[in-house]
Amino acid sequence: MLMVEMCHVTFASTSEHHQLCRLEYRSRLIIKSTFIDISVIRLCFVKMACQGLAKGETIHTLKAESETLKGKLEEERAKLHDVELHQVAEKIEALGQFVMKTRRTLKGHGNKVLCMDWCRDKRRIVSSSQDGKVIVWDAYTTNKEHAVTMPCTWVMACAYAPSGCAVACGGLDNKCSVYPLSLDKNENLAAKKKSVAMHTNYLSSCSFTNSDMQILTSSGDGTCALWDVESGQLLQSFHGHSADVLSLNLAPSETGNTFVSGGCDKKANVWDMRSGQNVQSFETHESDINSVKYYPSGDAFATGSDDATCRLYDLRADREVAIYSKESIIFGASSVDFSLSGRLLFAGYNDYTINVWDVLKGTRVAILFGHENRVSTVRVSPDGTAFCSGSWDNTLRIWA
Amino acid sequence: MTIKTLSQHGVQRQQMPCLTKMERMIISMQDPDMGIKLRNQRLLITVIPHAMTGADIFEWLIKKFSISDEEALHIGQIFVKYGYIYPLKEPRNLILKVDNSPYRFQTPYYWMSTRWPASELDYAIYLAKKNIRKQGELIEYEKECYNALHKRINHTWDFVVMQAREQLRASKQRRKADRIVLECQEQAYWLVNRPPPGTLDNIDHGPERRTTNTRVQLFISFIMHPCSKKNADFYKKEIEHNRISLARNRVKSSICLESYVKYCEQYQPHDPIMQGCLPSNPWITDDIMFWNMNCETVSVPTKLRVERWSFSFMELLSDPVGRKEFLTYLEKEFSAENLCFWQACEDVRHGETSKIPGKVDEVYKQFLAPGASRWVNIDSKTMEKTLEGFKRPHRFVLDDAQMHIYFLMKKDSYPRYLKSDLYKNLLARAVVPQETKKSVLPFIHRQRHSSPSPALATQAAEDDGKTKNSNSFKSNSGTASRL
Numbered sequence: 001m002l003m004v005e006m007c008h009v010t011f012a013s014t015s016e017h018h019q020l021c022r023l024e025y026r027s028r029l030i031i032k033s034t035f036i037d038i039s040v041i042r043l044c045f046v047k048m049a050c051q052g053l054a055k056g057e058t059i060h061t062l063k064a065e066s067e068t069l070k071g072k073l074e075e076e077r078a079k080l081h082d083v084e085l086h087q088v089a090e091k092i093e094a095l096g097q098f099v100m101k102t103r104r105t106l107k108g109h110g111n112k113v114l115c116m117d118w119c120r121d122k123r124r125i126v127s128s129s130q131d132g133k134v135i136v137w138d139a140y141t142t143n144k145e146h147a148v149t150m151p152c153t154w155v156m157a158c159a160y161a162p163s164g165c166a167v168a169c170g171g172l173d174n175k176c177s178v179y180p181l182s183l184d185k186n187e188n189l190a191a192k193k194k195s196v197a198m199h200t201n202y203l204s205s206c207s208f209t210n211s212d213m214q215i216l217t218s219s220g221d222g223t224c225a226l227w228d229v230e231s232g233q234l235l236q237s238f239h240g241h242s243a244d245v246l247s248l249n250l251a252p253s254e255t256g257n258t259f260v261s262g263g264c265d266k267k268a269n270v271w272d273m274r275s276g277q278n279v280q281s282f283e284t285h286e287s288d289i290n291s292v293k294y295y296p297s298g299d300a301f302a303t304g305s306d307d308a309t310c311r312l313y314d315l316r317a318d319r320e321v322a323i324y325s326k327e328s329i330i331f332g333a334s335s336v337d338f339s340l341s342g343r344l345l346f347a348g349y350n351d352y353t354i355n356v357w358d359v360l361k362g363t364r365v366a367i368l369f370g371h372e373n374r375v376s377t378v379r380v381s382p383d384g385t386a387f388c389s390g391s392w393d394n395t396l397r398i399w400a
Numbered sequence: 401m402t403i404k405t406l407s408q409h410g411v412q413r414q415q416m417p418c419l420t421k422m423e424r425m426i427i428s429m430q431d432p433d434m435g436i437k438l439r440n441q442r443l444l445i446t447v448i449p450h451a452m453t454g455a456d457i458f459e460w461l462i463k464k465f466s467i468s469d470e471e472a473l474h475i476g477q478i479f480v481k482y483g484y485i486y487p488l489k490e491p492r493n494l495i496l497k498v499d500n501s502p503y504r505f506q507t508p509y510y511w512m513s514t515r516w517p518a519s520e521l522d523y524a525i526y527l528a529k530k531n532i533r534k535q536g537e538l539i540e541y542e543k544e545c546y547n548a549l550h551k552r553i554n555h556t557w558d559f560v561v562m563q564a565r566e567q568l569r570a571s572k573q574r575r576k577a578d579r580i581v582l583e584c585q586e587q588a589y590w591l592v593n594r595p596p597p598g599t600l601d602n603i604d605h606g607p608e609r610r611t612t613n614t615r616v617q618l619f620i621s622f623i624m625h626p627c628s629k630k631n632a633d634f635y636k637k638e639i640e641h642n643r644i645s646l647a648r649n650r651v652k653s654s655i656c657l658e659s660y661v662k663y664c665e666q667y668q669p670h671d672p673i674m675q676g677c678l679p680s681n682p683w684i685t686d687d688i689m690f691w692n693m694n695c696e697t698v699s700v701p702t703k704l705r706v707e708r709w710s711f712s713f714m715e716l717l718s719d720p721v722g723r724k725e726f727l728t729y730l731e732k733e734f735s736a737e738n739l740c741f742w743q744a745c746e747d748v749r750h751g752e753t754s755k756i757p758g759k760v761d762e763v764y765k766q767f768l769a770p771g772a773s774r775w776v777n778i779d780s781k782t783m784e785k786t787l788e789g790f791k792r793p794h795r796f797v798l799d800d801a802q803m804h805i806y807f808l809m810k811k812d813s814y815p816r817y818l819k820s821d822l823y824k825n826l827l828a829r830a831v832v833p834q835e836t837k838k839s840v841l842p843f844i845h846r847q848r849h850s851s852p853s854p855a856l857a858t859q860a861a862e863d864d865g866k867t868k869n870s871n872s873f874k875s876n877s878g879t880a881s882r883l
Contacts, residue, residue, distance in 0.1 A: 070642055140851075228753050243610060264609050281641065296663070296667070307417050318645070321653065331478075341667035386672075386683045400683035
C-alpha cells in the first residue's frame with residue numbers, strides 16, 4: 001500500500017511542496033493496489049492539472065493571467081473600431097421587396113436530412129441523412145443518380161469532390177469515407193469505399209480542399225484534421241478547441257492556406273493549414289457555433305449559433321463587426337451561407353424557417369417558410385443562381 | 401434535488417437559450433399592463449378564468465415585434481407546440497387558431513425548463529389516474545404506454561396506483577373550474593412530453609454534444625479524454641495565443657467595412673439572386689441557356705464573365721477560359737512559362753502524395769534547372785531555399801517559388817493584359833444574352849433536360865486507360881457541361 005500526502009490547495013505532493021505551503025491542513029489519499037477506486041482517479045486528475053506548473057504557479061494564477069490578457073486584447077481590438085457597419089452602409093440603397101420561392105423539392109430521404117453539398121457543375125448535389133443514406137441528385141431534374149447506404153446512422157457530414165467524381169461522408173462512425181461515383185448500375189458503390197479520416201468521436205463536417213486528394217474534417221473530439229485521400233494519412237491536425245467542433249470552411253484566398261472552424265466552446269478559430277497553428281480566435285457568441293462561412297472576399301466570415309444570432313467577424317480588424325438578430329427569432333441558426341456578392345446572408349434556423357439578412361445594413365430582408373421541421377443545412381450554388389436547404393422534414397428544397 | 405444524468409444535461413444545454421427566450425416572451429405576454437388582456441372564457445357550461453383567444457395572441461405578437469401575419473402565426477404555433485400555451489377547446493390538437501378559440505398560459509410548474517425530461521413515474525401516475533377515471537377506457541396509444549409501463553416499473557406499481565387514487569381524491573375536493581384547469585394543464589404537459597404517434601416530437605434533438613462543463617460530472621472520462629480538463633497546459637497555450645494576438649497588426653474598422661461595400665457593389669451585377677441573370681435563371685424558367693453560355697469550354701464568353709476577370713487576378717486564373725486567354729497573351733510576351741510553372745506547382749500541391757517526388761523532379765527539369773527549356777526567373781534566395789527543400793520533396797516544397805511567380809504575374813503581366821488589345825477585343829466581342837421571354841403559360845413546365853454526369857467523363861477517361869486523377873483545372877468536367 002502506498003500512501004501519498006497532498007496539499008489540498010495546490011495539489012502538489014507534499015514531498016516537493018511542503019516548504020512553500022502555508023496551510024497546516026493536508027489531506028491524505030490512499031491508493032489501493034488491487035483495484036482502481038475514486039481516490040486514485042482523483043489523484044490522476046489533480047496530477048494532470050498540475051503537470052507543467054512552475055514554482056509558484058497554480059491553476060488559478062494561470063487562469064487569472066489568461067483572463068487579464070483577454071481583457072487587454074479586447075481593449076486593443078476596440079481602439080481601432082471607429083465606425084459600425086450599418087453606419088458605413090447608410091449610403092447604400094436598401095434592398096427592395098425580396099421574393100424567393102421553392103423551385104424544386106427533393107423527396108426521397110426516409111429520415112432527417114443533415115447535410116448537403118453542391119457539385120461544381122452547379123446542378124448536382126449530394127445529401128446525407130439520419131438513416132445512413134447518402135444520395136446524389138441532379139437537383140435540376142430532381143432525379144436521383146446514386147445512392148449509398150452508410151454502415152452508421154446520423155451522417156452529419158457530406159461533401160462533393162471538386163472533380164464531381166466522388167463524394168465524402170461520415171458521422172457517428174467517427175470516420176470520413178470517400179466513395180467514387182460509378183455510373184455502372186450494377187456496381188455497388190459501397191464496395192469501392194475508401195476510409196480516409198479517423199477521429200475519436202463523431203464527424204461533424206468535411207470538405208475537400210482544392211482537389212480530390214485532400215480532405216479537411218472537424219469532429220466531436222474537439223479537433224480538425226487534414227487527410228491525404230490516397231493513403232489515408234493524417235497530414236496535419238488542429239488542436240485548440242476545448243469542445244466539439246461543429247463546422248469548418250476553407251478560405252477563398254489567393255494562397256488558399258487557411259480555414260475557419262466553430263464549435264461548442266463558442267469559439268471561432270482561424271487556422272493555418274500548413275503549420276497547424278491557430279492564427280486568430282473569436283469568442284463573442286453566447287452558445288454553440290453551429291456553422292461558419294467565409295465572406296466571398298475572404299476578409300471576413302459569418303457564424304450561426306444556438307444563441308439565435310448570426311455574427312460577422314472581420315479578419316483584418318480582428319473583431320466582430322456585425323450581429324444579425326431579431327427579438328422574434330427564438331431558435332438557433334443551424335447553417336449560414338452568403339450569396340455570390342456577399343450582400344445577402346441566408347441562415348437556416350431550428351424553428352423551421354430561413355431568414356435572409358442584408359449583410360451590410362444588418363436588417364432582415366425576408367423570412368422563408370416551407371419546411372416542416374428544423375432546417376439543418378443551407379448552401380448557395382457555385383454560380384449563385386439558387387440555394388439549397390435541407391431539413392429534418394426529410395426533404396431538400398431549391399430556392400431561387 | 402434531482403440527479404441529472406449526462407444525457408439529460410447535454411440536451412438541455414442545447415435547448416436552454418431557446419427556452420429562456422420563450423419564457424421571457426411568455427412572461428411579457430402576461431404583463432398586466434402591456435400583455436394580453438385575459439378574461440373569462442366559457443367552456444360548455446363552466447367559466448374558465450384568465451383565458452385569451454387565439455386572435456388575441458396573434459395580434460399581440462404582431463404589435464410587439466412588428467412582424468408579418470405569417471411570422472406571428474409561426475411564433476404562436478411554437479408556443480403552443482412547446483406547451484407554454486394550451487388550447488381549451490380541442491385540447492389534443494396543439495395548434496394556434498387565429499379566431500376566438502380559448503387558450504390559457506401553462507403554469508410555470510409544467511414549463512419545459514423546470515420539468516424536463518418528464519419522468520416515467522409521473523407519466524405512470526397520470527395514466528393510472530386517467531384509467532381509474534375512465535374505468536379502463538384509455539385511448540389506444542395511451543393504453544399501450546400504460547401496459548408497457550406496468551411491465552417496466554412493476555415493482556413500484558402499488559405506489560403508482562396509491563398516488564393516483566390520492567390525487568384523484570384531492571382533486572374532487574376542488575371547485576369544478578379549478579379542477580378542469582388543473583386537468584387541462586396536466587393534459588397539455590403530457591401531450592407535449594409524450595406526443596401521440598404521428599405527431600411531431602419537439603424534444604427530438606441531434607447527437608449529444610459535450611463541453612467541459614458536462615464532463616466535469618464524470619471523473620473517469622477526465623483521464624480518457626485529453627481536452628476535457630482545463631489544465632495548466634491549456635491555460636499556458638491560451639496565454640501564449642493571447643500574447644501573439646496582442647502583438648498583431650490591426651486595420652481600422654472603417655477601412656475594412658468600406659471594402660465590403662465596394663465588394664458587394666462590384667459583384668452585385670454578377671449575383672443572380674440579387675439582380676437576376678441573363679438570359680434567365682435556369683431554376684426559375686427551366687431554361688438552361690445560362691449554364692450553356694457560361695460553361696467551361698465556350699468559345700465566346702459573356703460580357704459579365706470577361707469583365708469579372710478584371711476584378712482580381714484570382715478571378716482570371718480560376719476561370720478556365722480566362723486562363724486560356726491569359727496564356728495566349730503571355731505567349732505573345734514570351735513569358736508563358738510563368739503560368740505553366742504556376743500550374744505545375746498547383747498540380748504538386750493538390751495531387752496525389754505518391755506522385756510528388758516525380759512531379760517535383762519534372763518541375764525542376766522543366767523550369768528551374770540551369771538551362772531549362774522553360775526557365776522561370778526566381779530570386780536567388782528563394783531558389784536556394786527551394787533547392788534545399790528538394791532533398792526531401794513534400795507537398796509544399798514549391799510554395800515559395802510559386803508565390804514569387806504568382807505575385808510577379810499579378811503585378812506585371814496581369815495589369816498589362818487588362819490594357820492589351822487582346823483583352824479589349826474579347827470584351828468587345830463578348831456576348832450579352834437576350835432575356836428569355838417569359839412563357840405565356842407560366843405554370844406549364846418546360847421539359848427539364850438532364851446533363852451528363854461529371855463522373856461519366858472520368859469513366860470515359862478510365863476506359864481509355866488514362867489515369868483517374870482529375871484536378872479542377874484539367875477540365876475533365878469540361879466535357880460534362882458541353883451539351
